[in-house]
Amino acid sequence: MISTKKNKIIDKLFQILGIISTFFGLLLLAVFIGFILYQGLGRLNFDFITALPSRIPERAGIYTALAGSLWILALSIIFSVPLGIAAAIYLEEYIPEGKFSKFLEINISNLAGVPSIIYGLLGLQIFSMFPGLNGSLLAGAFTLSLLILPIIIVAAREAIRAVPSSIKDAAYALGATKWQTIRHQTLPAAFGGIMTGIILALSRAVGEAAPLIVVGAMAYVPFVPKSPIDQYSVLPIQIFNWISRPQHGFVINAAAGIIVLLVITFSMNALAVYLRNKNQKKFS
Amino acid sequence: MTEILSKKKKKKKKNKTSVEKSVKSNFIISTESLNAYYSETQALFDINIQIPKLAVTAFIGPSGCGKSTLLRVFNRMNDYIDGFKTEGKVLVDDTDIYAKNIDTETLRKNVGMVFQKPNPFPKSIYENVAFGLKIQGINDKSFIEHRIEESLKQVALWGEVKDKMKKNAYGLSGGQQQRLCIARTLAVEPSVVLMDEPTSALDPISTGRIEELLFELRNNYSIVIVTHNMQQAARISDKTAFFWLGKIVEYNDTKKIFTNPKNKQTENYISGHFG
Numbered sequence: 001m002i003s004t005k006k007n008k009i010i011d012k013l014f015q016i017l018g019i020i021s022t023f024f025g026l027l028l029l030a031v032f033i034g035f036i037l038y039q040g041l042g043r044l045n046f047d048f049i050t051a052l053p054s055r056i057p058e059r060a061g062i063y064t065a066l067a068g069s070l071w072i073l074a075l076s077i078i079f080s081v082p083l084g085i086a087a088a089i090y091l092e093e094y095i096p097e098g099k100f101s102k103f104l105e106i107n108i109s110n111l112a113g114v115p116s117i118i119y120g121l122l123g124l125q126i127f128s129m130f131p132g133l134n135g136s137l138l139a140g141a142f143t144l145s146l147l148i149l150p151i152i153i154v155a156a157r158e159a160i161r162a163v164p165s166s167i168k169d170a171a172y173a174l175g176a177t178k179w180q181t182i183r184h185q186t187l188p189a190a191f192g193g194i195m196t197g198i199i200l201a202l203s204r205a206v207g208e209a210a211p212l213i214v215v216g217a218m219a220y221v222p223f224v225p226k227s228p229i230d231q232y233s234v235l236p237i238q239i240f241n242w243i244s245r246p247q248h249g250f251v252i253n254a255a256a257g258i259i260v261l262l263v264i265t266f267s268m269n270a271l272a273v274y275l276r277n278k279n280q281k282k283f284s
Numbered sequence: 285m286t287e288i289l290s291k292k293k294k295k296k297k298k299n300k301t302s303v304e305k306s307v308k309s310n311f312i313i314s315t316e317s318l319n320a321y322y323s324e325t326q327a328l329f330d331i332n333i334q335i336p337k338l339a340v341t342a343f344i345g346p347s348g349c350g351k352s353t354l355l356r357v358f359n360r361m362n363d364y365i366d367g368f369k370t371e372g373k374v375l376v377d378d379t380d381i382y383a384k385n386i387d388t389e390t391l392r393k394n395v396g397m398v399f400q401k402p403n404p405f406p407k408s409i410y411e412n413v414a415f416g417l418k419i420q421g422i423n424d425k426s427f428i429e430h431r432i433e434e435s436l437k438q439v440a441l442w443g444e445v446k447d448k449m450k451k452n453a454y455g456l457s458g459g460q461q462q463r464l465c466i467a468r469t470l471a472v473e474p475s476v477v478l479m480d481e482p483t484s485a486l487d488p489i490s491t492g493r494i495e496e497l498l499f500e501l502r503n504n505y506s507i508v509i510v511t512h513n514m515q516q517a518a519r520i521s522d523k524t525a526f527f528w529l530g531k532i533v534e535y536n537d538t539k540k541i542f543t544n545p546k547n548k549q550t551e552n553y554i555s556g557h558f559g
């Protein structure tokens with residue numbers, strides 16, 4: 001009797017502990033967001049988005065950093081999405097199952113867990129061979145593509161694997177070739193899942209600063225990049241730069257910049273969740 | 285002049301021989317000493333069966349006796365199973381389909397298949413039926429639309445779906461989905477249609493409609509159907525093969541199998557004593 005009572009108490013305690021753990025994370029996030037909003041919301045206006053960087057905090061804006069971030073995103077999509085999807089198709093549909101495919105699978109999963117700064121160092125090694133490209137958008141996007149490629153491959157593979165084999169059977173039974181089946185049935189059916197993975201990977205890329213600093217992104221860029229070989233800055237680097245300034249005005253700018261960055265990543269994640277939910281309904 | 289004449293003659297001769305050939309064989313599919321293996325396990329033993337043209341042939345037998353395996357040999361869908369191999373000959377339209385130079389895509393256009401669970405593509409009704417034509421490189425829109433309408437009429441689905449061709453096929457009922465899958469198969473004009481328990485996932489009304497459909501289809505297609513439903517086999521088929529442990533124990537006209545089976549096991553099975 002006593003021991004059941006004791007067990008019930010332990011049960012209750014654990015439940016409370018669980019609730020506290022859950023809400024601790026959420027609470028921290030709420031406090032953080034509240035603090036940032038309190039600091040930065042007042043600074044956030046149209047001018048802040050469209051103004052060039054400046055030595056005077058009240059006049060400085062994120063225009064060039066935002067443009068740099070969009071450039072980096074666009075170029076990273078061009079580099080990593082076709083490669084990632086092609087690799088996923090190969091790994092999921094073509095390579096015979098065995099030791100070699102297991103080996104590749106494990107290593108790609110490992111790559112997805114490598115710290116981002118390592119990719120920066122790798123990018124630096126590669127681009128030190130092309131001195132003209134040092135600090136260019138091309139170098140930055142290439143480095144970030146290396147970073148998100150494994151994430152895209154893993155997500156795309158999962159999405160492709162989730163397509164019911166009955167759909168592929170139906171295509172084959174109608175006389176479709178392997179490629180026709182992949183192109184017209186498997187990929188469209190996996191589209192939502194692949195998009196979810198791509199967006200999550202990009203939302204990670206848009207928040208990265210460290211690997212870009214390593215490959216020569218600048219903290220102060222008074223112009224909007226016009227081509228992929230131009231110098232650039234990105235939002236996280238701009239924010240980091242402002243935070244390290246002594247004037248209080250720049251700290252407020254940093255808070256406003258963080259709000260913009262959060263809005264971008266939150267809406268990307270929301271889109272990813274939306275696509276995932278929409279996709280889940282499809283095969284049921 | 286004479287040259288042309290002789291050419292013409294030659295042509296005629298050729299036509300004649302091909303006609304003779306088709307007259308000669310009343311069978312669309314025949315196997316010779318066919319064995320089939322999943323890796324080390326043998327699933328089919330010495331199968332010699334001849335499937336008649338323009339008729340319904342039923343495969344019956346207890347679970348795991350190799351009915352689906354043989355069906356999937358006929359359109360080489362077993363190629364996708366690792367370790368699957370066959371010995372012996374399988375002739376479709378007098379061509380050995382396991383010969384080296386055989387193009388499985390062409391084979392499958394000629395030998396269509398309907399699966400146990402309705403498996404429409406997660407696309408519109410239109411796209412479901414059009415797919416088989418499009419992958420052949422056909423993109424004449426009016427031709428495709430004509431074929432779609434014709435195939436959907438053949439399965440008596442046209443009236444129900446003609447106003448929602450752009451709607452997703454997943455919105456149809458199970459029975460409608462299965463008829464759509466049959467229409468999709470018919471759209472590419474195969475000469476054989478293989479059906480693996482096509483009504484086992486359906487309600488009695490949908491089942492009845494598909495059985496009616498089979499009566500119609502028999503006039504234009506050679507049909508092989510696997511079924512666990514004895515009444516269904518008796519109702520719809522012209523010939524019946526009884527499978528037992530990977531062998532065909534008895535193969536005869538359906539009437540004879542169901543009224544006067546020669547084999548004791550067949551008799552036990554169809555009267556419900558085992559299986």
Ligand SMILES: Nc1ncnc2c1ncn2[C@@H]1O[C@H](COP(=O)(O)OP(=O)(O)OP(=O)(O)O)[C@@H](O)[C@H]1O
Pocket residue numbers: 322325327345346347348349350351352353354365
């Ligand atoms: N993919 C596979 N890999 C290995 N063995 C298999 C595979 N598919 C079927 N088999 C085996 O082959 C034998 C015949 O199976 P098959 O599916 O042809 O039977 P069936 O007569 O269609 O049965 P059911 O009536 O249950 O559908 C069974 O012993 C089964 O275990």
Ligand SMILES: [Mg+2]
Pocket residue numbers: 351352353480510
């Ligand atoms: Mg079966």
